[in-house]
Amino acid sequence: MASSSARAYPREISLWLFVVPSALVVLGIQLYPVLYAVYLSFFDYHIGQSQPRFVGPDNYLALLGQDRVWASLRTTVILVACSLAVEFALGLLLALGLYKLTRGARLFSTLIFVPYLITPVVAALFLRWIFAARWGLADAVIASFDIFPPDWLGSPVWAFVTIIVADVWQFTPFVMLILYAGLQGMDEALLEAGKIDGASGPRLVWHIILPCLRPQILFVLAIRLMDSFRTFDSIYVLTGGGPGTATETLTMYTYALAFKQLDLGRASTLGVLTMLIVTGLTLMIISLMYRRERGAF
């Protein structure tokens, strides 16, 4: 025993030698900015100021007392909830459709996946051209039916819809791909057994497919939740947070604090608050997904 562990020891060391350098790089890149943001959140510090001034929890108290923070949080939650719901529903339908396809599935999935490969800023610029008032493609198509087009970017409701459309168009393929991968790894015998028991399409999906896809659903919801909460580029390009302040999210306000008001202390504070919210929501999703409920899902 002793001799075998002695033989294993150098091997363990060599494994650590392989892992540690890259782990240190990742920790440096990931952890340092987070810790620095947490540190800055306790200081009054704006760009151009010679020395940061320690203010304790003042930044947190000040921001939590601002209606702008709560308004941007509400906007963020609505945008995330709508985007996530539509993306999940569409992604699942597309994945099931692909799963049923006997020919051309690879070509079809590749075509659907293209929007996900486009840089978000480029995608947003493309959509801004589509939804531009008067000379945009959307206006031209709708006007061809003799219908007066809506104010895509100028009305609070339609601006919301436009941003959700941008998010759904770009990220549904990702949801589809993950769920499709899950479907391909599913035991077909379960489906056959369900069919023998007389389960129809929707019941088959609800009682057999969705429970089997639980790990993929958890993964995709958690990833998309984190991503959607941090959405910035499409909102910045499409509406700039407008009309008025209708589409100002937490990230847009963080950006305004950092780069317009040059207030790095409060921008860091809002960044930390956003991180705590996203972490809390992700943990909530995980606990919900793994809670064994009666029935199936």
Add this chain to the structure above:
Amino acid sequence: MTQQRETKSGLSRRTVLGAAGTMAASAYGFGARAQEMNVRFVGERYPALEFYVKKLQSALPNVKVTADLMPNAPLKELQTITLSSGADSIDIMLGNDLTIANFAQNGWLEPLDEYIAKHKDEYKLNDFAKTAMSSASFGGKVYGLPVLTNTQLMAYRQDLFEAKGLKPPTSFEEYIAAAGALNSPSIAGTVMTLKGDGVLNEGHWYLNALGDGWFDANKKPVFNSPKGIAAIETMKSLTRFAPRGYTANGNDESTILFQQGAAAMGMQWLTRTAAMDRQDQSKVIGKVNWAPPPRGGQVVVADTFAISKFTSRNKDTLFRLLAATLSPANQREGASLACPTRVSVLEDPELRQRFRYYNVLVPALDKGATFPKFAEFKEVSETVTRRVLQAVTGEMPVKEALDTGAREAEEFLTRRGVYK
């Protein structure tokens, strides 16, 4: 087999000579390039600046200028991020009244007084207009050379006005009446440019023409005075004649609206006037004319070339590069695109005759107003203009929005130590 005499290493004489020749040529090329200075310029993209960038790139021999041009908002962010970190990746840049004050206070710009004293005769630097030079100054020091004076004029479709028997408005009552008379599903009565800094520029006109401005001499908010509230109410009333999506329109979108014949009237930067007559872009060539904005008070700024404090390049050479670019000859050549900053060019009778807007330029400049001259204005304006935008779009009642903005501005400026 060819008979080749080989060196001990097995290389042919031809190979060795070829390699030596290549090395000599490379060394010569390297030597020639070593004299060349590479300079990076960042600025806003608009026709007049594109012209001056071309001049910048050919102003001095052996100075190679790489220019990155972009819209105003990302430019400010890039400058702020780069300069605040002390990075030397920007050598020379475009600034304006707000950014010059802000960057100079933070110690991010090179003071130019000694270079001006050294080179004033060679480049006729006393020829720059005093008002333009004051825009490029902060705290008694000069931080830039003014490229152009920029202000907003009231652009209007002369053909549409004549068809309706209207005259260019000289009061807000006339402006509202004309916007209403010309508004239709296919043509907006007035453009409104409220994306990004647009609300600051447009609000500036209303608050100066009808209100008491933004802040008083003690940096206390006055935009929420009774006159200020009435001014923003007027601004709000005009939104019913604005094009769809006006809150998402920046200067580019408003320019395109005019060019496409989809706007009858509105505030337009001087630097955009040339775009109205561009053969390849405009459907309204010769149809757009300009007048001084009713009651004046519109924004007047000077766009300025400045040198980064953190550049590793020779600053004297950079200064000479800027001074050579802004020669009287270049300003005369670029006069169709922007308002020159040299007195000798401004007073050129031939230019006054040649350009339509020159006739309204002087009265417009006389009645215009600069932004409040304190370094924190740019930052506090983010909070204030957000409330103005909420008032204009009807998210909040005007008085409530402006009062809230005033409270927030005072809190902000108190935290910054502006109030002693």
